[in-house]
Amino acid sequence: MFPEKRRSQITSYLRKKQHVSVNELSKIFNVHKVTIRNDLKKLQDKGILIRTHGGAVVIRISALFRISKHKTPLYKGFFKKSAEVGKMLFMF
Numbered sequence: 069m070f071p072e073k074r075r076s077q078i079t080s081y082l083r084k085k086q087h088v089s090v091n092e093l094s095k096i097f098n099v100h101k102v103t104i105r106n107d108l109k110k111l112q113d114k115g116i117l118i119r120t121h122g123g124a125v126v127i128r129i130s131a132l133f134r135i136s137k138h139k140t141p142l143y144k145g146f147f148k149k150s151a152e153v154g155k156m157l158f159m160f
Contacts, residue, residue: 086125093108
């Protein structure tokens with residue numbers, strides 16, 4: 069299976085379950101745990117999930133406001149856009 073297809077399927081699976089473990093994904097996709105960890109890292113870099121010890125959890129919008137130590141591009145872009153919208157609202 070191609071990495072992008074596997075990552076897409078991991079994303080779909082994670083959205084259904086809300087949290088997954090590396091062991092679980094490794095068995096489902098029949099790949100080494102290191103491969104799954106690399107996939108989770110790439111998905112985290114895209115802002116799709118947050119890696120945890122031994123797995124990952126899906127990102128929910130409400131969680132963006134509680135998480136300050138994780139600075140992925142999604143968070144930065146989200147808060148920047150929110151600030152821009154806020155400025156526009158006050159202008160009118």
